[in-house]
Amino acid sequence: MAAFRPPEADQVFRILHVSTGNVCRSPITERLTRLAVVERLGSDAGLVVESAGTWGHVGAPMEAHAAQVLGEFGADTDGFTGRELLDEHVIRADLVLTATRDHRAQVISMGHSAGLRTFTLKEFTRLVRVIDMGKLPDAREPGGLVIRARALSRAAAALRGWLAAPTAEADEVQDPYGAPIPYFRSVGEEIRAALDPVVTAITGVPGTPGE
Template identity: 80%
Template sequence: MTAPYGRGIGTFRILHVSTGNVCRSPITERLTRHALDQRLGDGARDLLVESAGTWGHEGAQMEAHAATVLSEMGADPAGFTGRELLDEHVIEADLVLTATRDHRAQVISMGHSAGLRTFTLKEFARLVRAIDAATLPPPEEGAVQRASALVRAAAALRGWLLAPSVEADEVGDPYGAPVTYFRAVGEEIRQALDPVVTTLTGVPAPTVR
């Protein structure tokens, strides 16, 4: 099986995009990786998760508060280095999830047929909630095939299922804010990711005891 957009056989690449690639997109990248590993174990190895920034600080560490929030949420912040968004990142991505509509527009403006696979994170979560999981390939057929079908289904719904407001599809920028705001943003991201990861994997979030 060949994954869409030329990614090759047996892999699916998720790219998270924000501005500096030191706050929102690192949090989203590492929470996505943590959730996929938690749900699928070794079965998550074919789902590749990365991030970059439209004004990315190449080689920078993530903000300290972002790392703190990830650790508090059980995800691993270690070893992260920021990247500037390049054409090759968009070309290789099977799904691009951005923090804001402006980021989404910037990714799409780069070309590479990115329009049908680029969403804001909260937009994608909203669309995914409206998709009947029974219409997707069953989990036993593999996460790559199911993820590819999920992106196609979400793209088909766009334009039919509109956000109640512009702000509803965006994640605010915590850069320079206190750690309490980073925690709020981290929780906002986690809540948006949950339906996405649940539908993609077919595995619900573990029950917290």
């Protein structure tokens, strides 16, 4: 049975980023996604970007090094509190992007018809790179960004069985929790590089060099 979707869900596209504690990787990914979309479009344009953790530190602030890295990228860190992944988060999400394959498996195991809309971040990046962007709806049309994002998600799901990762690790973002700031920076750069083609595909607007 398909998950219930309220009527207002048709007006937005919800992206849910999932990691373990929701204090390092998923907050970085959430806030960098928001930043990239606003930089390219001037607004969120109907995209709602959220995050949660499979063992989320409920109510906890973002890890200090994660906040520092986001600040260095120019992203907003205000108002963040950790959340544990709940059924309602998965039900409402149009696209779930996880840090690792294990997180992906945990999301899918929750049910709610999540299998076709749940990917690791790097898996989704790999898939969208081979999708013909010219065949996607124009994001500049009224409501076009939401329609385009849904079409992109469906196209990626259709490709999943045809384009395997070169290695299992290629689809993973490792956990920097407890590591020194240089490792957090490397993870931040890794996430930002993976997000660039995703945001380009969703918005239809390429990033600027060095973004």
